[in-house]
Amino acid sequence: MAEHEETKLVPLPATNFVPERDVDKQPILEARNLGIDFGGLTAVDSFNFAVSPTEIAGLIGPNGAGKTTVFNLLSKVYQPTRGTILLGGSDTMGMTTVQVNRAGVARTFQNIRLFNNLSVEDNIKLGLHNHIKYGMASGILRLPNYWKQEKEARERVGELLSIFGMEHMTQHRAGSLPYGAQRRLEIIRALATGPKVLLLDEPAAGMNPSETAELMENIVKVRDTFQIAIVLIEHDMNLVMGICEGICVLNFGKIIAKGTPSDIQNNPVVIEAYLGRKKEDADDA
Amino acid sequence: MVYGIAKMLNFAHGDVIMVGAYACFFVVTRYELPAVLGVLIAMAVCTLLGVFIERLAYKPLRSAPSLAVLITAIGISYFLQNAAQLLWTSNPKVFRSVVGDASLKLFGGRLSVSVSALVTVAVCIIIMIGLTWFTGKTKMGKAMRACSEDKGAAQLMGINVNATISMTFAIGSALAAIAGVLLCSAYPTLMPTTGSMPGIKAFTAAVFGGIGSIPGAMLGGILLGIIEIFGKAYISTQLSDAIVFVVLIVVLLVKPAGLLGKHVQEKV
C-alpha cells in the first residue's frame, strides 16, 4: 500500500423497477459489475442487473450485443472475468453450471438443445433428474423405490406437459417434433428442474404470430403458477413489450438503458441503437 | 494430414504404407530398377490406391456418421492386409535399403549416423516444408484447409469438396508410399502386417502434435520416435510402447488439443 489510491465511488446497481408485489423482497438474481473478456476482447462489461422473485424481465439489444453471453454467465457456462452473481443473496462464485442449476437457475438455448434421440417424456424426466431419488442399484435391480419414483416422475411429466398442451406427445422423439414444440419442450424441461429463475433465450424465435401470442400467455401462466422469476432474451418486440415488466437494453456488451416497456420505447438512445434498426429489419421482412 | 482435413480416422493408412513398401520392393529387387524409380512408382501406385479407396468406400459415406466410416476403413485395412498376404505370402521379405547401408562417421568415428537415417530426416523436412507451403499458399491447399474448417461453408464458397478430399487422399497416400520406403530402409523386413503398427503410431503422432496441424504432426512424430528410442535404451525394451503412450496421455491431459493444436470452444 505504498501508493494512495483515490477511493472510487461506484453507483450501487439499482434494481430501478420492481413490480409492486415484490417491493419488500430481496432480488432473486443479481449481477454486480459483471464482465467477461475473450482473449482481450471485452464481450460484456459493467453489467448490473437485478431480478425480483416474480418478475418477468426482458434483455434486449441488437445482434452481437452480448445478450446470450450474459445468459452464459448467469448459468455459469462461462465463468465471469469480473464481478459477482448473487442468487437469492448468496454469491455463486466458482459454481459450475450443474451447481447453479441445483441452486435454482434453469435456462433454454438460442439454438435449441434438446436430447434429440430421447422421447419427450425422457427429456422432461431428465429435467426432473435431481428430484427423482433412487440410486444406480435400485435402477438396475428394479427395487420398489424405482417403480415408485418413476411413477411419480411420469405423473409430474404429465402435469408439466399439460401447461403447454403437449400431453399427446409424450412418446414422440424430441428431435422429430416441430420447431415450436421443441422450443416449448425446452422450456418445460427447464421448468422441471424446479428453478427459481428461468432464463429463456429467444423463446419465440421461428414462431408465427399466433404461436407467439400463445407463448406469451404461457410464459405469464408459468410465472403465476410457479411464482418464479423469468428473464428472456427476445427480438420480437410485441412479446417483450407485452409481457416484460422491466427491460434492460444491451449494446456492445454494456447496458445502455433500463426501465419499463414505455420508458424503453421512448428512450432516444435505445431507438437509435436498436429499435430503429429493428424497424428496418421489419421493413425488409 | 488426411485426418485433419477429412476429419476421419483412416485406419487403412498403415496398409497403404505397406503397399507402398511392397511396390518399391518389387521394382527395386525383382526388376533391378534404380531406387529413385522405385520410389516414384511406389508413390504412383499408392496415389492410385488412395484415390481408388476414397472413391469406392469413403465417398458414398461422406454424410454418414464418422463411426461408419471408421469401420469401413477397418474393413479396407483387413482387405489390404489379406490381399497382400495372398499375393505376396506372409513370409517376410528382406528389404534392401534404397539408399545403401553406408554410414557416416563423424567426430573421428565416435558418432556414426547411417545414411538412411540422414535421408529419412532430410526427406521429412522437405515434405514438411512442401506441405506447409502447399496448404498455406496454393489455391488447392487453401481449399483443403477450408474443407477442414467447415465443409458446408466451403461448398457454398464454390469449392468442390469432393475433389478436394480426393486430392487430399492422393497426396496423403503418395506420402504414405515414401513413408513405407523409408520405414523399410530402417527396419528391413517386409510383411503384410508391416503397416498396422506404423498406422496406429501415425495417428498417435498426429493427435500428439495437434489434429490438422502439419508442423504439429511432424513434431509429434519426431518426439514420439525419440521417446520410444530413449525408453528402449534407458528404461525397458518391453515397456517402450507403454512409455510412448503414457507421454501421449500426459500431453493430452495438459494440452487437450495436442502440442500445436488450437483449442476450439464449443459455442453455446
Add this chain to the structure above:
Amino acid sequence: MRKLQKHTVNGIFTYALVIVAFVAVQWLIRSGNISSTLRGQLVPICAYVVMAVSLNLTVGVLGELSLGHASFMSVGAFSGVVACMSLSAAIPSDPLRLVVGMAIGAVCAGAAGFLIGIPVLRLNGDYLAIVTLAFGEIIKNLINCLTVGLDSRGLRFGFLKSADALNLGEGGKVIINGPMGISGIPKLSTFTAGFILILVTLFIVMNLVNSRAGRAIMALRDNRIAAESVGIPVTKYKLMAFVTSAALAGSAGTLYAMNFSTIVATKFNFNTSILILVYVVLGGLGNIWGSVIAAVVLTILPEMLRGFNDYRMLIYAIVLIIVMLTTNNARIKSIPAWVRSKLRKGGASNG
C-alpha cells in the same frame, strides 16, 4: 394394463432371442448336429456377445468412441484366472469358483476402468479414442511384464523380473509368466455359464439404460451442455457408464480365458478392440440386441467361410465394407423405422 412401452418390448425381444438361441444350441449339441469347431466357439461367442453389449454402453449409449475395450477384457481375464487358480483349494466347486473368478475379474477391470476413466473422460471425441487406444497398449505392455506366482505364503508378484525371481517356496507354482502369459488353466467355462453371463449382462445394461442413470448417460451423448444446464454432473455419469462397461468386459474376459488352457496378453490387443467395435457398429449403436446378433454372426462367419480357405478373411473384409456401405444408405436405413412405425400402429389399435 397400459400399452407396453417400446423399450419393454425391445427388452423382452432380446431376452427371448438369447434364450431361444441357447435352447436351440443345446438341442443341436444333444442331437450331435453341431460341428466341433463351432462347438469350440460357443464360449468365445458368449464372451464376445458380452463384450459387444458392454462396449455398446460406452459407444452407443454414452457416445464416446473407445478403442481399448479389449484391455478391460485382458485385465478381467488375468485377474479372474489368477483368482480361480489360487482359490482352487478354498472353493472346490467349479461353477462357484468360476463365478467368484468372474466377479473378481469384473471388480479389477472396473477398477482399471475407473483409473483410466478419470483422466480419459475429460477429453472429447477423437482425442478420447486415441487415448483409450493408448491405454489399451499400455495395459497390454504392463501385463506382459508381470509375473505372478503362488506358494504357501500366498500370491507373489514380480514386475519386469523372470519367474525365478519370485522366490517361490516349496510347492509354489508360477501363474503369470510375463510374456508367456498363463498356462495350464483349468477349463471351468461352459456354454451354460456363458449364457448366464449374457443374461446378467443384458439385465444390467438394459435396466441401467432405462433408469435415471441411463437417461442421464444418454443425455450426455445427445447434448452435454444441455445436460449440464439441467443439473446432470457430466463426469459422474460418464464414469458410471465407462466403469460398468469395463467391469462387464472384465467378467467376459474371465469367461473367455477359462475356456482355454493358455492365454497371453497380446491376445487382447488393438485388433480385438476393433473387432468388438465392429460388432457394435454393425449391430447398431445403442441397439443391444443388434450387438448380440452381430457378435454371434461375425464370430461364426469366418468359420463358415473356412471352405474358402485363404480367401476367407478377404471375403470377411469385403462383406464388412459392403454391409457398411449399404446400411448407411439413407433408403435402406429407413426400413427399420418404417417397420417400427407399422408395428406401433398395430400395437396401438390392439391396446
